Amino acid sequence: YEAYHSKMKILLLTIAAAVLIRSSEAYNVLVIGGTRFSGASLWRELHKRGHAVTVYNRGKTEPKPVCRESDDEFKSRIAAATFIKGDRTNVDQINSLIDSSKYEYVYDMNARELEDVQPLASLFVGQSGFKQYVFMSSAGVYLKSDEMPHIETDPVDPKSRHKGKLNCEVKLAELGLPWCSFRPTYICGPQNYNPVERYFLERVTAGRPVCIPSHGQHLTGLGHVEDLAVAMANVIGREDRTTGRVYNVQNTQAVTFDGVARAAAKAAGLDPSKVELIHYDPKKFKFPEGSKAFPMRPQHFFCGIHRAMKDLDWAPKYDSTDAIFKDAYENDFVQFKAAGKLKGDFVCDDIILEQAKAVVA
Numbered sequence: 330y331e332a333y334h335s336k337m338k339i340l341l342l343t344i345a346a347a348v349l350i351r352s353s354e355a356y357n358v359l360v361i362g363g364t365r366f367s368g369a370s371l372w373r374e375l376h377k378r379g380h381a382v383t384v385y386n387r388g389k390t391e392p393k394p395v396c397r398e399s400d401d402e403f404k405s406r407i408a409a410a411t412f413i414k415g416d417r418t419n420v421d422q423i424n425s426l427i428d429s430s431k432y433e434y435v436y437d438m439n440a441r442e443l444e445d446v447q448p449l450a451s452l453f454v455g456q457s458g459f460k461q462y463v464f465m466s467s468a469g470v471y472l473k474s475d476e477m478p479h480i481e482t483d484p485v486d487p488k489s490r491h492k493g494k495l496n497c498e499v500k501l502a503e504l505g506l507p508w509c510s511f512r513p514t515y516i517c518g519p520q521n522y523n524p525v526e527r528y529f530l531e532r533v534t535a536g537r538p539v540c541i542p543s544h545g546q547h548l549t550g551l552g553h554v555e556d557l558a559v560a561m562a563n564v565i566g567r568e569d570r571t572t573g574r575v576y577n578v579q580n581t582q583a584v585t586f587d588g589v590a591r592a593a594a595k596a597a598g599l600d601p602s603k604v605e606l607i608h609y610d611p612k613k614f615k616f617p618e619g620s621k622a623f624p625m626r627p628q629h630f631f632c633g634i635h636r637a638m639k640d641l642d643w644a645p646k647y648d649s650t651d652a653i654f655k656d657a658y659e660n661d662f663v664q665f666k667a668a669g670k671l672k673g674d675f676v677c678d679d680i681i682l683e684q685a686k687a688v689v690a
Contacts, residue, residue, distance in 0.1 A: 362438035514550035529593035550631030552579035553647035577632035
């Protein structure tokens with residue numbers, strides 16, 4: 330036991346030293362998006378490392394402090410940044426507002442379709458000082474597989490709802506510029522606008538059953554937004570490894586849906602063994618249009634992260650479901666609830682509870 334922890338300590342110190350060495354030189358970085366969740370967390374990480382950050386977006390979302398960022402740190406980040414307001418799909422605006430010769434790195438955090446990427450990426454083709462176009466993709470591009478976890482060489486699904494991101498990756502390769510791509514699973518953490526954690530936390534704290542599709546034993550992958558930001562920032566100085574490669578990001582393990590519900594209860598200081606789990610067959614229910622009964626895919630969905638750990642000298646800090654949910658509860662959910670922002674939308678739950686002859690786990 331002691332020998333194991335000694336080895337882990339040495340590994341983490343080695344990774345930390347590698348990060349410091351690689352990050353010693355400051356660069357000009359263009360971040361597309363940057364004001365919400367993963368983009369904001371990345372921006373903060375880049376600023377902490379001394380890089381000069383330019384934020385390009387439509388200006389519709391005001392920047393705000395991220396979790397664990399003091400007012401002074403936030404003010405420093407804002408003061409140090411350059412802001413460009415524009416539409417990324419407007420070729421004329423892109424050409425007139427962005428001087429591609431100024432930037433060594435681009436972090437594209439919000440592209441969803443090919444037309445989002447092509448005008449911007451084309452600006453950097455042939456730029457001699459350009460080092461890497463870093464693209465935010467999704468693990469949702471993988472084809473369902475009998476063998477898990479997903480690894481970066483697995484077949485992809487051209488019909489997935491994330492096919493636009495897949496097309497963007499293909500276009501970046503075709504353009505011939507240095508690029509890499511990140512494929513996270515479910516990104517979690519404070520300020521998450523996708524209510525992954527909130528779905529479970531709202532139900533367990535209200536004393537309600539947690540309705541889970543199928544048998545509750547589907548394995549899924551969670552990752553913390555700060556871990557994703559560190560992994561992406563670590564691309565800088567590692568283009569000899571990263572160019573042309575894609576990287577899965579989550580924590581090192583997978584968790585069952587039932588396990589997620591219990592982790593939520595534990596984070597809220599409740600007894601996980603007393604959480605009422607209701608399993609149901611989603612094919613037997615019709616929910617109101619626009620409603621979402623469950624925030625995750627009812628399938629096995631998790632990835633191997635060995636490539637990212639090796640190439641990026643990276644390891645997730647929030648490396649358990651308990652750690653992720655503890656942070657979400659203490660630094661997001663409690664404040665969200667106190668501000669009266671919980672929707673209390675249990676329409677789908679009530680349909681399930683009313684109609685299903687479910688088995689209580």
